[in-house]
Structures are given as C-alpha cells and as structure tokens.
Amino acid sequence: MDGLETRMKGDFTNLPTRVDIAKIISAEYYAIEREKVFRRGWLCIGHTTELPQKGSYYVYEMPTFETSLLVVRGQDDKVRVFHNACRHRGNKIVREGSGCKPNFMCSFHGWVFSSEGELRAITDEHQFEDVNKAELGLVAVTSEVWETLIFVNFDTTPRESLKDYLGPMFDQYANYFENHVKVGAQRVVLDCNWHLVVNSFTEGYHTLYIHKDTARDYQGGKTNPQRHRPWMELFERHHRYSAPGNPDHVILPSEALAIKHGRKLLPAFDFDSTDLPPGVNPSRFDKWAFDVVEFFPNLVILTGKNFRAQIFSWPISAGQTLVIFQNWLYKPKNFGERISQGYFRSRGRDVVREDLNTMEAQQQGLSSGAIKEIVLSKQEMALRHHYKVLEETMARP
Ligand code: FES
Numbered sequence: 152m153d154g155l156e157t158r159m160k161g162d163f164t165n166l167p168t169r170v171d172i173a174k175i176i177s178a179e180y181y182a183i184e185r186e187k188v189f190r191r192g193w194l195c196i197g198h199t200t201e202l203p204q205k206g207s208y209y210v211y212e213m214p215t216f217e218t219s220l221l222v223v224r225g226q227d228d229k230v231r232v233f234h235n236a237c238r239h240r241g242n243k244i245v246r247e248g249s250g251c252k253p254n255f256m257c258s259f260h261g262w263v264f265s266s267e268g269e270l271r272a273i274t275d276e277h278q279f280e281d282v283n284k285a286e287l288g289l290v291a292v293t294s295e296v297w298e299t300l301i302f303v304n305f306d307t308t309p310r311e312s313l314k315d316y317l318g319p320m321f322d323q324y325a326n327y328f329e330n331h332v333k334v335g336a337q338r339v340v341l342d343c344n345w346h347l348v349v350n351s352f353t354e355g356y357h358t359l360y361i362h363k364d365t366a367r368d369y370q371g372g373k374t375n376p377q378r379h380r381p382w383m384e385l386f387e388r389h390h391r392y393s394a395p396g397n398p399d400h401v402i403l404p405s406e407a408l409a410i411k412h413g414r415k416l417l418p419a420f421d422f423d424s425t426d427l428p429p430g431v432n433p434s435r436f437d438k439w440a441f442d443v444v445e446f447f448p449n450l451v452i453l454t455g456k457n458f459r460a461q462i463f464s465w466p467i468s469a470g471q472t473l474v475i476f477q478n479w480l481y482k483p484k485n486f487g488e489r490i491s492q493g494y495f496r497s498r499g500r501d502v503v504r505e506d507l508n509t510m511e512a513q514q515q516g517l518s519s520g521a522i523k524e525i526v527l528s529k530q531e532m533a534l535r536h537h538y539k540v541l542e543e544t545m546a547r548p
C-alpha cells in the first residue's frame with residue numbers, strides 16, 4: 152500500500168477504466184448530449200442569496216440552449232425563472248447584470264412586465280386587434296430551489312423531480328450554502344469540450360504537479376504523499392469525495408498574518424468538522440481539507456469549512472465551453488476578516504488559473520483523434536463514474 156487507502160461508499164461496479172474520448176468530444180455525440188443530458192437534466196443557475204429582496208433579479212446567459220434567462224424574486228418572495236424575451240417581438244427585456252426593480256419595461260416599445268412575469272401594460276394597447284394580456288406573460292422555465300441553489304429544467308415536462316434527481320444528497324446540506332457570500336467570479340470561454348472542464352476539477356491526482364508552485368504542500372503530507380482521497384462516494388448520478396489536508400503544511404509569514412485576522416481557508420485548513428451538516432466531510436476525516444461534489448452533468452462544488460468554490464461548465468458547442476468559476480466565503484464580521492479573505496482569494500485565483508490552463512491544451516492533444524482513449528486510475532474514480540453516468544444517460548430512449 153503506497154499511502155492512504157480510500158474508503159468508498161456506493162456502487163463501484165462497471166466503472167470504465169478506459170474512455171472513448173474521441174467519440175465523446177465529437178460534434179455528433181454533443182448534438183445528442185445536448186438533448187438527452189442537458190435538456191432533461193436539472194441544471195443549477197445560481198442561488199437565492201443572489202436575490203436578497205423582493206424585485207431582485209439577475210440575467211443568466213445560457214449558451215447551451217442559446218437563451219438568456221431572467222431570474223427574479225417576485226413581490227410574493229417566490230423565485231421564478233423566465234426566458235428573457237419580450238412577448239411583443241422578442242426583444243431582450245434586461246440586457247445584462249442584476250439589480251432590483253418593481254417591474255420590467257421593454258426598451259423597444261415600452262411593454263411592462265411585473266416581477267411575477269405578468270404582462271401589465273401595452274403601449275397604445277387599442278391599436279392591437281388580437282391581444283389578451285393574460286396570455287402574454289413572460290415565458291416561464293421550470294425551476295425549483297434546493298438549499299438556496301436554483302435549478303432549471305428545459306424538458307417539456309420534467310421526467311423527475313429535483314428531489315429525486317439529487318437523491319440522498321437532498322437532506323444532507325441543511326443551512327450550509329446560506330453561510331457564504333459570493334466574493335468573486337471569473338467567466339471564460341475556452342476552446343475545449345465541456346467534459347474536460349468538469350474532469351479537471353474532479354480529481355486530486357493533478358495537484359502535486361499543476362499546483363506545485365502556488366499550493367505546494369496544501370494536501371497529503373508525510374503519511375499520504377500521493378494525496379489519495381480519504382473518501383469517495385458515488386450516487387446514482389452525482390458523486391463526492393473528500394480531499395486530504397496536510398497537517399505538516401508550512402505556514403508562511405504572510406499566511407500567518409491572514410490567519411491571525413480571519414479564518415483558515417486554503418492552503419491551511421480548519422480541521423474541525425463538528426458544526427457541518429452530514430453531507431460535508433461525510434466520513435468525518437480528521438485531516439479534512441474540503442469535498443469535491445459533482446452535480447451531474449455540469450456543476451462542481453468544492454465544499455469547505457469556511458468556503459466553497461463553484462464551477463459551472465456550459466457547452467457552447469462540442470469544442471467550446473463557457474466556464475464560470477465562483478468563490479464563496481464566510482461572511483466577514485469586520486475589516487480584518489475582509490483583508491484576511493483577500494490574501495486567500497489572491498492565492499485561490501492563481502490555483503484556478505492553473506486548472507483552467509490545462510483544458511485547451513488537452514483539447515489540442517485530443518481533437519486530432521490521434522488519441523482515441525484515455526485511461527483512468529482509482530484516484531480518478533469520479534471521472535470514471537462521470538462517464539458511466541454519461542453512457543447510461545445517453546442510452547436512455
Ligand atoms: S419588443 Fe418589447 S415592447 Fe416591442
């Protein structure tokens with residue numbers, strides 16, 4: 152045994168050790184994937200905490216379905232999702248960004264919609280011979296909220312509820328997500344297939360190499376030099392694993408100053424898991440750093456004690472992906488904590504850039520078709536599960 156042995160829970164049968172990547176990154180495969188994986192799946196598009204009051208809204212561009220979404224908290228406090236398109240001649244109601252408004256007026260001819268999506272006013276209404284305002288509200292997208300995460304489903308009639316889609320994870324994150332505030336986000340369009348993005352964030356095998364300069368000793372340590380995952384758990388579609396912190400991590404003077412004024416985030420970790428819900432550090436590993444959770448198909452969340460990171464991968468085409476990386480941290484109580492968070496944010500940004508930097512390089516290596524198969528280890532079990540779930544989803548009628 153060369154280091155820590157991974158404890159496992161779930162169905163580990165029939166996980167592929169080789170994946171036909173040439174097929175999976177092809178345009179033909181993606182055309183079917185868009186319908187079977189993305190249109191039928193529950194897709195996370197943000198958090199209710201981004202809509203702090205009645206009338207709060209944000210625009211979410213969804214390149215996978217070439218649509219723009221308007222996400223709104225109504226005057227009744229309910230969060231709804233609409234296609235961001237005017238019922239008159241289709242103009243985008245809100246061009247971009249976020250804010251708070253009692254209603255939305257289309258800039259083209261002035262039609263007004265309420266924050267519940269109803270058409271309230273038509274300019275010079277009597278000149279229209281055949282309109283019924285009650286039928287011309289904004290077009291709704293099926294949406295549900297789980298623990299502050301807002302999910303949409305683009306199927307005509309969703310084949311299952313969000314609760315069923317989430318499986319056992321549904322009850323395991325009570326009050327976790329609302330403890331954090333979004334402190335930064337990066338959006339980048341990469342010339343690579345979306346699977347390469349998801350895959351890059353769901354294994355720790357790369358960390359010794361890719362992050363050797365920015366986060367040299369943040370995981371593993373003397374007793375676990377290859378940084379084996381202490382815990383791996385597979386669900387019907389999703390999975391999560393825990394990353395091992397390094398108890399021997401050398402704290403630099405600048406990091407010590409940041410820790411003195413705030414909480415440990417990364418590369419030093421707060422190992423105390425007592426107040427976390429059962430879904431976070433589920434095995435209660437004593438030198439725990441954070442978990443990596445994949446919500447199939449395209450959302451990866453790193454759930455930590457005082458932080459989380461979220462990576463959304465939205466395919467634009469078979470060879471292009473919009474990546475949204477968000478950093479969420481504990482709510483700072485004073486200026487010292489805010490400054491302390493700044494230190495960790497800048498370190499985290501460099502680490503993420505290193506991750507993002509691998510994806511186009513992989514695509515270049517794979518897109519010629521010279522390499523048809525990729526081979527995966529036990530420490531890349533999450534990727535093996537991802538591709539098993541993908542095959543199962545694609546095989547459904
Ligand atoms: S397109 Fe919106 S009012 Fe005409």
Ligand SMILES: [Fe+2]
Pocket residue numbers: 351357358361362502506
């Ligand atoms: Fe990484």
